[in-house]
Amino acid sequence: MADYTLHCFKDSGNAYKVxxxxxxxxxxxxxxxxxxxxxxxRSDAYREELNEMGEVPVLEHNxxxxxxxxxxxxxxxxxxxxxxxxxxxxxxxxxxWDNHKLTSxxxxxxxxxxxxxxxxxxxxxxxxxxxxxxxxxLDTHLAGRDFMVGDTLSTADLSICGxxxxxxxxxxxWSDYPNIAQWLGRIRAVPGWQxxxxxxxxxxx
Amino acid sequence: MADYTLHCFKDSGNAYKVxxxxxxxxxxxxxxxxxxxxxxxRSDAYREELNEMGEVPVLEHNxxxxxxxxxxxxxxxxxxxxxxxxxxxxxxxxxxWDNHKLTSxxxxxxxxxxxxxxxxxxxxxxxxxxxxxxxxxLDTHLAGRDFMVGDTLSTADLSICGxxxxxxxxxxxWSDYPNIAQWLGRIRAVPGWQxxxxxxxxxxx
Numbered sequence: 001m002a003d004y005t006l007h008c009f010k011d012s013g014n015a016y017k018v019x020x021x022x023x024x025x026x027x028x029x030x031x032x033x034x035x036x037x038x039x040x041x042r043s044d045a046y047r048e049e050l051n052e053m054g055e056v057p058v059l060e061h062n063x064x065x066x067x068x069x070x071x072x073x074x075x076x077x078x079x080x081x082x083x084x085x086x087x088x089x090x091x092x093x094x095x096x097w098d099n100h101k102l103t104s105x106x107x108x109x110x111x112x113x114x115x116x117x118x119x120x121x122x123x124x125x126x127x128x129x130x131x132x133x134x135x136x137x138l139d140t141h142l143a144g145r146d147f148m149v150g151d152t153l154s155t156a157d158l159s160i161c162g163x164x165x166x167x168x169x170x171x172x173x174w175s176d177y178p179n180i181a182q183w184l185g186r187i188r189a190v191p192g193w194q195x196x197x198x199x200x201x202x203x204x205x
Numbered sequence: 206m207a208d209y210t211l212h213c214f215k216d217s218g219n220a221y222k223v224x225x226x227x228x229x230x231x232x233x234x235x236x237x238x239x240x241x242x243x244x245x246x247r248s249d250a251y252r253e254e255l256n257e258m259g260e261v262p263v264l265e266h267n268x269x270x271x272x273x274x275x276x277x278x279x280x281x282x283x284x285x286x287x288x289x290x291x292x293x294x295x296x297x298x299x300x301x302w303d304n305h306k307l308t309s310x311x312x313x314x315x316x317x318x319x320x321x322x323x324x325x326x327x328x329x330x331x332x333x334x335x336x337x338x339x340x341x342x343l344d345t346h347l348a349g350r351d352f353m354v355g356d357t358l359s360t361a362d363l364s365i366c367g368x369x370x371x372x373x374x375x376x377x378x379w380s381d382y383p384n385i386a387q388w389l390g391r392i393r394a395v396p397g398w399q400x401x402x403x404x405x406x407x408x409x410x
Contacts, residue, residue: 047345052342052345052346054342066294067298068297068298068301068302069301070297070301071294071297071301074294074297075294089276092279096273096274096276097258099304099309100304100308101258103305104309120327120328120331122327126325137257140252140257
């Protein structure tokens with residue numbers, strides 16, 4: 001019997017952040033597939049029952065329905081005692097930066113580039129520029145560091161890496177950002193790591 | 206002697222979130238003007254001394270340098286005991302949503318529309334669409350509520366309102382979003398409230 005239920009789909013890097021943390025923390029979870037591409041997250045039923053923000057992921061646990069990935073990761077630290085940043089405030093700072101400056105552009109660029117073929121090239125150029133500016137900040141921060149905050153894997157890493165394993169879908173070669181490349185290699189080497197396409201469902205399960 | 210030093214400029218709604226909270230909490234603060242439009246936040250000196258993310262605001266207090274507005278608001282709750290959301294996790298959820306879905310698009314749209322006159326219209330249309338989708342979520346949430354979380358003003362309100370007093374700069378008439386209109390009126394009515402252009406510096410002070 002799974003303790004946690006994650007409403008998700010395979011293309012969601014935000015859902016992956018949560019799935020990866022639960023998997024690496026060794027907790028039992030099950031997935032409920034959300035038919036995002038048919039508009040399920042934006043339906044009245046989804047907004048009323050799961051998340052008024054109309055977004056994935058939603059995590060159900062002990063009767064609670066949690067949304068916003070940054071909140072869920074913080075909740076999982078409380079519940080599991082694992083992956084707390086060595087400095088709580090510094091960890092939270094990077095999770096906010098991820099939401100505001102990294103995932104916001106990277107996820108949107110990838111989505112429009114791959115799944116919405118009629119997107120105006122000017123929009124793609126704009127988003128790619130913002131995404132690459134964020135990669136530069138990240139690559140600079142990771143110089144001389146193994147992980148985002150302190151010496152161990154934390155929610156800051158788990159949040160920030162969420163979309164970065166889809167690199168071929170946003171046309172980036174990580175050798176252009178060598179510190180990011182090495183850091184992603186460290187995360188991939190953690191026992192239990194899987195790519196989002198291996199970890200998350202692609203249809204009803 | 207001010208207790209807090211805020212690195213800011215008058216056009217930054219993110220700096221305004223912090224300035225408004227400090228003002229309404231009655232703490233002493235002073236501003237240091239940042240020459241954003243000449244690239245100061247993106248300079249090596251700024252990144253090294255104040256914020257590697259290259260952003261405003263930065264708040265200095267007791268030798269600490271804090272950045273990311275969501276973190277600063279949380280810090281100010283700890284320091285002042287004021288404006289804590291009735292439900293901490295629900296408050297944090299809305300501050301994340303603000304960063305990811307509201308401010309990210311609203312601030313960027315306003316910036317490009319007003320300050321970067323050569324922006325491709327397709328980019329403006331894209332950002333306006335995302336901004337209006339966020340306004341819809343916000344307006345729906347505020348139906349039947351006085352404030353974002355619980356019955357009192359909290360960091361969730363202070364974060365979300367940050368850019369919304371610039372409405373004439375992003376071409377929105379709040380009567381299209383009546384619950385937002387009323388909620389902004391409630392915030393404007395709080396003793397001490399000022400518009401960002403009155404609260405933040407427009408040059409060296």
